[in-house]
Amino acid sequence: MSAGAGRGRRRAAETRAKRASTTRVLAAVLLGGYALAAAGAQSVDVRMQGERFVPAEIQVKAGATVRWLNAEKRTSHSLIFPEEKHLPETARLFPGESWSRTFDSAGRYPYVCGPHPEMKGVVVVLP
Numbered sequence: 642m643s644a645g646a647g648r649g650r651r652r653a654a655e656t657r658a659k660r661a662s663t664t665r666v667l668a669a670v671l672l673g674g675y676a677l678a679a680a681g682a683q684s685v686d687v688r689m690q691g692e693r694f695v696p697a698e699i700q701v702k703a704g705a706t707v708r709w710l711n712a713e714k715r716t717s718h719s720l721i722f723p724e725e726k727h728l729p730e731t732a733r734l735f736p737g738e739s740w741s742r743t744f745d746s747a748g749r750y751p752y753v754c755g756p757h758p759e760m761k762g763v764v765v766v767l768p
């Protein structure tokens with residue numbers, strides 16, 4: 642074995658170490674960016690499926706947007722927030738349609754489906 646080959650192996654090992662540390666930095670940057678995006682504009686989906694809201698209860702942070710997506714084959718649904726009398730019932734959501742609401746204030750926001758009042762859900766908004 643020559644001295645040159647030994648230096649070559651050391652260089653290769655150094656390159657591998659640098660690549661690994663670059664990967665770690667990139668991963669940290671990507672994860673950090675993702676966490677910031679989640680904190681800034683959290684977006685959560687609730688599916689309307691099998692005449693149920695899935696999940697029926699969700700917890701989000703203030704400022705989050707919740708999107709209800711009708712994932713049925715043929716049934717339409719709507720949303721009513723009975724404790725907020727000033728809010729009208731939403732339009733009927735047909736399969737594939739969705740409706741979104743942004744929750745700016747902490748609290749409990751129960752809701753039901755207009756045509757199927759046994760379909761109930763709640764959005765818990767944390768400060």
Ligand SMILES: [Cu+2]
Nearest residue numbers: 718719754757
């Ligand atoms: Cu319904």
